[in-house]
Amino acid sequence: MPKKIIEINNLDYSYPDGTKALSGINLDVLEGESIGIIGPNGAGKTSLLLHLNGILDGKGSVKVCGLQVEDKNLPFIRGKVGLVFQDPDSQLFMPTVFDDVAFGPMNMDMPKNKVLSAVEKALGEVDMLKAKEKIAHHLSFGEKKRVSIATVLSMNPEILALDEPTSNLDPKHRKNLIEFIKKAKLTKIIATHDLDLVLKVCSRVVILDKGNLVAQGASCDILSNKTLLEAHELELPLSLPENL
Amino acid sequence: MHHFYIDEYSELKSPLHRFDPRVKIITFFSFILFVIFTSPHSYFTFLLYGCVLCALIGLSRIPWRFVLVHSLVIIPFVLMVAVFIPFLKKGQIAGAYSFGSINLTITYDGIAVFWNILVKSYLSIVCVILMMASTKFTHFLRALENMRIPNIFTMILSFMYRYVFVIADELMEMRQAKEARSIGGTKWFHTKVLANMLGVLFIRAYEKGESVYLAMCARGFQGAIKTIDRLKISGFDIMFSCIIFAVLISIKIFAG
Structure with a gap:
C-alpha cells in the first residue's frame, strides 16, 4: 500500500474580503498517484493548490510528506511540492531561462555543480535545453509553459502541482505536454477545466464546487457521470470512449 | 510581440561583444572619466576620444545609424539644462541681442561652458550606448551583481x-x-x-x-535572489582593456 503523501483535513479558507474559497476539505493523496481537481470557475481549485506549499494558510490541517505545512517546515515542503502557476509570465520572472530554472535549486542551497546539472536535466526533460540562455519574453506560449514546469523539476520535487497546465495551448503543444505529464514519475495534482487531460492522465478525480469537495472517485466513473458533471457546470470529456 | 530591445545588437560577434561585461563596465566608466576630466578647450583631445569611439563602433559592427539615433536622445536634456548658460555666465561679451525691453548677452565663457557640457555628455552617451548595445542585458545584470552592486x-x-x-x-x-x-x-x-x-x-x-x-x-524565495556566477575573465579581456587604457592614457599625456 503506497503511503499518503498529502493529507488534508477539514481545510477552510476565506479570502481577505470574507469570500469563502474552501470549506471543510478532506483529501488524501497517495504517493505516485495522479489526481485531477476539476470544477467550475471560482470553485477553489487554485486556492487548494496554493495550500500545498504554504502560500495560503487556511484553518485546518495540511500535511505534506508527513510534515505539517507551517512556517518552520516551509523550506523543506517547498522543495517537495513543485507548484506551477497558470500564467507562465508569473512563473518565469528571472532574466533568462537558465536563471529561472536555477532559482529553486539556488534557494535550496544546492552546490553550484549540482545546480548546473539539475538545470540541464530539468530543461532536457521538457526538451527546452536549446532555450537555456533565452529571455522568457522571447519564448512562445507553449515553450513558456514547458520552461515553467522545468523551473520546479530542477528542485527535484516529489509532488507536481499544476494549475491549468493546458490552458491557451495549441493542440500540438497540448499533446506534447500531456505526453510529458503522463511520463513524469511523480505524484501529480492537476487543477484544470480540461477534462480530456484528466481522463488521459489522472487515475482519480475530485470535484470542487463553491469551495466544497462534492465528489471524488476513479476518473472513468466520475467523468462518465453526465448528471454529476452537469450539476457542477461541467460536461462529459469529448474523448470519452462510447462504451464507458 | 515585437518590441525595441535595448540590447538588440548584443548577439553580434565582435571583440567588443566578447569582452567580459565587468571589465567592459570598468573600462567604459573609466573612458567617461577621461572625457569628463578633459579641459573644455582641448578640442583636439575631444576629437581623438571621438575617433577612439568611432573605431570601437566600427569594431563592434553595431550599425552607425543605431548609435547615432540613440545618441540624439541626450540632446534635449543637455539643451534643457545648458541652453541658458551662455546668456547667464558673466565674462567677455560675444554678442548682444535686444528683443524690445529684453536684452540678452552671450559671453565667451558661457559658450565655453555650454560646449563643455555638450561635447562631454555626447561622448559619454555614445560610450554608454556602445557598452549597453554590445552587452546582453542579462550579462550586464550579472556583472553588476558580481561587482557588489x-x-x-x-x-x-x-x-x-x-x-x-x-x-x-x-x-x-x-x-x-x-x-x-x-x-x-x-x-x-x-x-x-x-x-x-x-x-x-x-x-x-x-x-x-x-x-x-x-x-x-x-520556489523557496526567502528575501534575496541568489544567482550563479558564470562569468569568466580571460586573457583577451585583460589585453583588450589594457589596449583601451593605453590609448586613453596616451591621448591624455600627448594631447592634454
Missing part, C-alpha cells in the same frame, strides 16, 4: 527588463480593445478613457507583482 538595484532592473514588455503588451491589447469599440466620442471622452486604462494597467501590474511574488515564494 546592492541586490535591490539589480533585482529592480531585472524585473523591469522582464516585465516592461509584458506591461507594454497589456497596454497595447487594451488599446486595441478600446479602438475596436470606439465610434466617435469627444476628445475629452477619449482622454477620460485613457485615464481609466492607465488605472486598470496599474492594478494589473500590481496584481502581476503579487502573483510573481507568490511564484517566487513557492
Whole structure:
C-alpha cells in the first residue's frame, strides 16, 4: 500500500474580503498517484493548490510528506511540492531561462555543480535545453509553459502541482505536454477545466464546487457521470470512449 | 510581440561583444572619466576620444545609424539644462541681442561652458550606448551583481527588463480593445478613457507583482535572489582593456 503523501483535513479558507474559497476539505493523496481537481470557475481549485506549499494558510490541517505545512517546515515542503502557476509570465520572472530554472535549486542551497546539472536535466526533460540562455519574453506560449514546469523539476520535487497546465495551448503543444505529464514519475495534482487531460492522465478525480469537495472517485466513473458533471457546470470529456 | 530591445545588437560577434561585461563596465566608466576630466578647450583631445569611439563602433559592427539615433536622445536634456548658460555666465561679451525691453548677452565663457557640457555628455552617451548595445542585458545584470552592486538595484532592473514588455503588451491589447469599440466620442471622452486604462494597467501590474511574488515564494524565495556566477575573465579581456587604457592614457599625456 503506497503511503499518503498529502493529507488534508477539514481545510477552510476565506479570502481577505470574507469570500469563502474552501470549506471543510478532506483529501488524501497517495504517493505516485495522479489526481485531477476539476470544477467550475471560482470553485477553489487554485486556492487548494496554493495550500500545498504554504502560500495560503487556511484553518485546518495540511500535511505534506508527513510534515505539517507551517512556517518552520516551509523550506523543506517547498522543495517537495513543485507548484506551477497558470500564467507562465508569473512563473518565469528571472532574466533568462537558465536563471529561472536555477532559482529553486539556488534557494535550496544546492552546490553550484549540482545546480548546473539539475538545470540541464530539468530543461532536457521538457526538451527546452536549446532555450537555456533565452529571455522568457522571447519564448512562445507553449515553450513558456514547458520552461515553467522545468523551473520546479530542477528542485527535484516529489509532488507536481499544476494549475491549468493546458490552458491557451495549441493542440500540438497540448499533446506534447500531456505526453510529458503522463511520463513524469511523480505524484501529480492537476487543477484544470480540461477534462480530456484528466481522463488521459489522472487515475482519480475530485470535484470542487463553491469551495466544497462534492465528489471524488476513479476518473472513468466520475467523468462518465453526465448528471454529476452537469450539476457542477461541467460536461462529459469529448474523448470519452462510447462504451464507458 | 515585437518590441525595441535595448540590447538588440548584443548577439553580434565582435571583440567588443566578447569582452567580459565587468571589465567592459570598468573600462567604459573609466573612458567617461577621461572625457569628463578633459579641459573644455582641448578640442583636439575631444576629437581623438571621438575617433577612439568611432573605431570601437566600427569594431563592434553595431550599425552607425543605431548609435547615432540613440545618441540624439541626450540632446534635449543637455539643451534643457545648458541652453541658458551662455546668456547667464558673466565674462567677455560675444554678442548682444535686444528683443524690445529684453536684452540678452552671450559671453565667451558661457559658450565655453555650454560646449563643455555638450561635447562631454555626447561622448559619454555614445560610450554608454556602445557598452549597453554590445552587452546582453542579462550579462550586464550579472556583472553588476558580481561587482557588489546592492541586490535591490539589480533585482529592480531585472524585473523591469522582464516585465516592461509584458506591461507594454497589456497596454497595447487594451488599446486595441478600446479602438475596436470606439465610434466617435469627444476628445475629452477619449482622454477620460485613457485615464481609466492607465488605472486598470496599474492594478494589473500590481496584481502581476503579487502573483510573481507568490511564484517566487513557492520556489523557496526567502528575501534575496541568489544567482550563479558564470562569468569568466580571460586573457583577451585583460589585453583588450589594457589596449583601451593605453590609448586613453596616451591621448591624455600627448594631447592634454
